[in-house]
Amino acid sequence: MAHLSMLREFQCWLRRTRDRLPVACLLCGSRAAGGLCRYCCEAVTADKEEVRRCPRCAVALRGKPAAGHPDCPDCPDLSAALERVIAAFDYHWPGDLLIERLKVQGRFSCAVVLAGMLAERCQTAIDLHSSKRTSPMLVAGVPASRRSLILRGFNPAAELGRALAVRMGWEWQPGLIHRAHEGQGQKSLGRRERRREVEGLYRCDARLQGRAVMIVDDVMTTGATLSAIADLLQQRGAAEVWAAVAARTPTRLEAPEAGR
C-alpha cells in the first residue's frame, strides 16, 4: 500500500506543477494556467441567475420552497442508495463545449479541467457532509456501451473519473462496474422507461464492505443510470454512494446523447 500512496502523492505533485504552467485556454485560446482562463471558468460555473439547488441531487430549483414540503422534482425518482450528487455546472453554454470537446474531439485536457472544477465542489461537499470518513473514496466511471467505445475509442466518464481520482488523491477503480449486457440505449425513452431499461444493465463483482464510492459521469439528466449503479454498489456492501457529474441537466431538459 505504501507504494500506492507514494504514487498518489507523485501524481498530486505533477498536477500542481502542471496547473502552474500557462497553456492555451480550452475555450477562448488566451494564455492561462491550468487550461481554462479565469473569465471562461467564471462563465462556465457561474449560475445565469440566482438559483437554489437541491442539496441532494444538485438540480436547479425554481421559485420559493413550500413550507415543510421537499420541492425537488427529481429526487423522488432517485434511488435512496444515491446519497448525494455533486455537479460542476448546469448543462448549458459554454460548459457544454468542454464536454463536447472531450466526447466528440477526444481532447483529454478537457477531462482534466472538468475534474478540477468538480474537485472543488467535491471538497466543499465533503467538508460539509462527510468529515468523519477516514479511508479515501473509491472512484468508478459509468461504463460506456461497446458501440460508444468502438466509435470513440475511449470512455469520457472514465477519463473524467480518473482525473478526479488523481486530483482528490482517491482510489481509481476502472474495473469496479461492468456492463452486464449492451441494453437498447436511452435516447428516446421517458423517465420511467429509462429506469426500467437500466435495471440489470450493470454488474459489480467487488466486495465493498464499508467503503465509500464516487460514481463519475459527464452529464446527469434523470439519474436513472446513477440510481441503478448506486443500488448495485449498496448491494455489494458500499456504506456510502455519491455521484460526481460535470454537468447537471436542468429539470425536464434532455441531454444530447445518452440522457442518463
Ligand SMILES: [Zn+2]
Ligand atoms: Zn478563456
Ligand SMILES: [Zn+2]
Ligand atoms: Zn433533488
